Amino acid sequence: MSEVPEELKIKQKFPNWYDWIEPIKQEDIKPGFASYIALPKQVNSEFFKMPFGDVERDVFSEDWKLPENWKEILLDAFKETLEKNRAFKVFMDICVRCGACADKCHYYIGTGDPKNMPVMRAETIRTVYRYYFTKAGRIFGKWAGARPLDENVIKEWYYYLFQCSLCRRCSLFCPYGIDTAEVAWWGRRMLSRIGLNQRFMCISIEASSRTGNHLGLYAGGMAGSIEQGLSELKDITGFELHTYINKPGADVLFVAPSADYFATPHWYVMLGYLLLFNELEERYGITVTWSTYASEGGNFGTFHSYEAAQLLNSKIYKEAERLGVKFIIGGECGHMWRDKHQFINTMNNLPKNPEWKKFWDDPDLGQLSDKLKGINLGEFISGEHGWIHVLELVAALIRHKKIDIDPSRNDHWVATYHDPCNVARGMGMLEEPRYVLRNVMNKFYDMPEHCIREKTYCCGAGGGILAEELMELRMRGVMPRMMALRYVVKKFGVNIMLTPCAIDKAQFPVAVEYWKIPVEIGGPMEMVGNALVLTSFGEKPEDRKYDLRGTPIRGEE
Template sequence: MEEMPEKIEIRQKFPSWREMLKPVKEFEEGRLSYISLPKQVDSEFFKMPFGDVERDFDDLKLPENWKEIFLDALKETLEKNRSFKLFMDICVRCGACADKCHYYIGTGDPKNMPVARAELLRSIYRRYFTPAGKLFGEWAGARELTEDVLKELYYYFNQCSLCRRCSLFCPYGIDTAEIVWWVRRILSRIGLNQRFMTISIEASSRTGNHLGLLPGGMYGAIQQGLEELKDYTGLDLHTYINKKGADVLFVAPSADYFATPHWYVMLGYLLLFNELEEKYGLTITWSTYASEGGNFGTFHSYEAAQLLNSKIYKEAERLGVSFIIGGECGHMWRDKHQFINTMNQPPKHEEWKKFWENPDLGELAEGLRGIRFDNYASGEHGWIHILEFVAALLEHKKITVDKSRNDKWIATYHDPCNVARGMGLIEEPRYVLRNVMNHFYDMPEHTIKDKTYCCGAGGGMLADELMDLRMRGVMPRMMAVRHVYRKYGVNILLTPCAIDKAQFPPALEYWKIPIEVGGPMEMVGNALVMTAFGEKPEDRQFDLRGEPLREEEGEEGE
């Protein structure tokens, strides 16, 4: 038994609340986001107030009446959103959220604790909107809104990926991500926008997708995918783009058209869609207008989110589809599951309405009868998640898979915040993976599912100038990956999120974990036996990366 210490000392390492009210003056490179340039926020397609001025963090060039605009915007937000008002009043500073934030865990900066981050705004709220704050000032935890305070708000409210892990542990359910979202909107009213997210928002407003792809580029990418599949499978495949009268509209994150390892996932989609059409007659089309499932507006402001997601229902109506399938994207599912139907009217055309009166796939393709979307986690607003869809196809034995084709992979699965916490899609991806591969191992329970650690780059944090912050924010996730890498020899980290797929390769490299990154649909594509095309399980020679499926046999044979 350990000896009792003679004296128990309680040391307060956390600064006092009055200390916390003082704005920081030093802004570290590696954590400070660049401010948007006029070409991103004053374009023909995306205009923000005071966006025509080129700003520097040392010289914000604020409009003269910035304080008045800020406080008016805060007042409007308080009046329109009861949850936001409640979040301003209800926090008891219990600290349950403190060590749940990846950016706090990663940086150790007290103001990165969700409670402290929100307090940066609450102190202003108290000063201008509560009697106690107006009377007693800092004694009541209130502070003046100054330019230094404004800089601090920009600095810390752009060090959050809106992953909502903190809200899971908050006894009151305070959603700090929502507070962050509103603060970013309020800052945008006075011309302070974060550059990385507005690059994508402007591109998406202009072209329909974050990459700024014009229709020819997207068409060419999909065509390239079909050519590669011909090489890997020997099959002549096709797909539809902008097809009127198709049964389904498919919307992927635009990174899937070009980036690696996203590309392999797109090949998986194409294989599945061909098999479903050939076998059951279900037609699925892509769209060059609704060519982006992701929505960087959901990190920036209500207006930007609404602008970007408006195109998808419009396109569903124009093409006359019955429902939408969404691809492997994280924040797309926060947007489509929680925002889209409150921001835009769902399609009103006949095919859509008729299908959702009795959402049985048999109404579109007789062979798929029995697959019903009534109780789907993702199905609420006419959208079905590709993995929930595949889980149903597997459960109903509508597709044939050969698990052994993925035998070279020992996989683990990262739950994207917005898919797991935002939508509750937790078991379906695991069900899919257990059915398409033999070697799948979860990371420790406290790091996955609804408690999943963040990738450290969502919410607009994938900017290269934030590389230091990203590498520290991802550290808890990387340590959990390291655990399964050592214990089970995991050699691939699978995730159905485009931002994860961009963030994890550098993160794994930095934290020295020599494994690959991919998406579940890549594994589905590998395992899927294209029976409708006469393919047999043993026929496939290459995986979707163009590598031999059975490396060891090949080497032994030589």
């Protein structure tokens, strides 16, 4: 944190097109904003091999050691991208540069750098597109807004495409639905073909392709971690709880982002999951299993390329099939739900086990337990996908009064809710978490209308930007969210911001410390865990003395 100055200044200068069409130079690439380039051990690994990944490259040196014929390779990749992705091609052509997207980007707001406007971020690629793929660009060159490739253009791409968190807020406001995330994502894919991969995301991609999760956690480590969670729960609740892992024949596979096994405040959310699963098993006989093979819900491949995303999410349906589960519950994570909602069933074949088929013929939870009859997943999910978000499930359980809730156990919390970008704009789960929170706690307040629900601001660290070396960018990018948070902290005395996103939970604790806002960060499942009365274990609402963080619920007496 020390490298981020106390005072952030925004010096804005708007160059005209004639100037900005010239790419940036090496000296414009600043620490705090530039991502390190991946090392051979990440991108030349047995399990994740990228072209020209065997060379060590330094983003701050003049020579980026591009392969000899990088220009041809890149143009081939460009041509391939245009053929393989209609969105990319259409977005190259139809932007009218109206500027509606400009001040919707939290990085532009926070840095003031004109090239961080979504329109300009895409324009860094479009200018090249016009030169090589349109006649006007070829003939009129600069005057048609076109420029040829050179090494500085590549540096500019790398610098700005990795200052985008793929949050898609711009695409919401664009009158043509131009999605800068799509442009940036496929632009990064092109860069990966000439050996330029961002280090932070590749560390996790490589770990996940080798061990099954981003943290590189081995099976024993993960199991030990969950066991420790169960010990903590024993202290808090007084009950001997258990859970399953890699269990063949379980009803449901549960997949959470791996940060939940270790990091704080993710940890409390994991305790919440464990409480819920124990209650469900004890009361309804539903067995939920974790998996060490499919131990990662998140998918940093979705920040890198289609292929990398597929490499990582291919394990989960396979594991569901091997264990013979009926459906999959997904944990709290942001980009995970872009991947699990929009990508996974396109990138993979579905599980073929008979249990899966049978369940999805009539996806009523009554199949698992008669007492759950009436909760029908078929209202919005089919066997062609098979995932339900844990908060959707909790909302339904609360609605049908299948679990007992004591919201007063959360009375020491005054909460607000941050919509993760991908959950809001890549999935549309807006009301369910709020439904859950209004039921499990008494004091819940939303932030101002312009920054919640589908208009939510990014935490400034998604899309692979959670890297340490990008701290200044992160602290600037989170600024709009922090302003909104400060508003509700002052107005309602909010003391916790809840967000079902692992990256948010990693970014916000640092951000509130930097922006000096006295609030804790947590996840909705933590509040569910606090309020959940383990009736089937004989627990009474007033029995619980401590919340999942170990703080006394009803104050010191």
